[in-house]
Amino acid sequence: MALGEELPAALDRALRARYAPRDLRSPVTTARGLNARLNQMEKALSRDGDRKGAATRRIAAELGVTPRTIQRWRTGERTPNKASLQRIRERHTALVRIPKIRRRLRDLPPPNAVNVSARVVWNGYTNRTPDRTVKLRGMQTVMARTIRAWATQGPAAAADVFQRETATAHNVPNTPDEPGIVFDGDVEIHFP
Numbered sequence: 001m002a003l004g005e006e007l008p009a010a011l012d013r014a015l016r017a018r019y020a021p022r023d024l025r026s027p028v029t030t031a032r033g034l035n036a037r038l039n040q041m042e043k044a045l046s047r048d049g050d051r052k053g054a055a056t057r058r059i060a061a062e063l064g065v066t067p068r069t070i071q072r073w074r075t076g077e078r079t080p081n082k083a084s085l086q087r088i089r090e091r092h093t094a095l096v097r098i099p100k101i102r103r104r105l106r107d108l109p110p111p112n113a114v115n116v117s118a119r120v121v122w123n124g125y126t127n128r129t130p131d132r133t134v135k136l137r138g139m140q141t142v143m144a145r146t147i148r149a150w151a152t153q154g155p156a157a158a159a160d161v162f163q164r165e166t167a168t169a170h171n172v173p174n175t176p177d178e179p180g181i182v183f184d185g186d187v188e189i190h191f192p
Contacts, residue, residue, distance in 0.1 A: 007118070008155035010187035011162060015150050018191055019108065021100035028085055028092075031076055037092045038074065044095045062091050105151060110143035111191040119185035123172050131185060135192075142169050 024040075026033030038059060045062070046055040053067065060067045063084065072078040080088060117133040119126065142165040150158035160179070167173070167180030174180045 006185060006187040007163070007183050008159040010118075010189045011146070011150070011159050012155035014189040014191065015147065015158070018111070019101060019104045019147075021097065021104065028088055034080065034088070035074055037088055037096075038070065040096045041092055044099070062095070063087050101151075105147065110140050110147055112140045112143075113137050113192050114139050114143065115190045115192055116183055116187065117189075118183040118187040121182040121184060123167075123180050136166060136170075138169065139166070142166055 024033060024036050026036060028034055028037055041059050041062070042055040045058040056067050056070050060070050063070075064087065065084065069078070073080055114136045115133055116136065117131065119130050120132060120134055142162065145165050146158050146162040149161040163179035163181055163183065164174050170181065172180035
């Protein structure tokens, strides 16, 4: 049985809900959203003992514009073009979002329990109950490896690690082609 397309998406949703920082609600195309992102980038780039405007100059260098352009964007005198908006999104992600996610991954321990609602196949045996919720306990090591795979290789790799490591943790043998436990169908994952 192949890895279901639903498990990577469900695992990604659950891990994002647990570890991703709260997003800014205002889009970058609005003055409020633009200023919020510029302020966060400025805070990330500021250093102790900076003179006034030093962080703004660093933002301008990151975005490939002049400090005066940043000032005009802040006051609403001008608006960024599409290419500048894309650079703002990318640099904001690199300077603000990714470090926040890394801090949360470091500070928030992996969950020890996982509830999975799905069609569960244990070592080739499908239960009579097609969709069921399985409460998995003692999963901290499994989830640490799953989170590492999610952060470095993406949701599909994390789903494969999750299924194989869950099977190993519950003494279900894996084969080279297929994990011992497969979560298939409409999958939902919750961390109690």
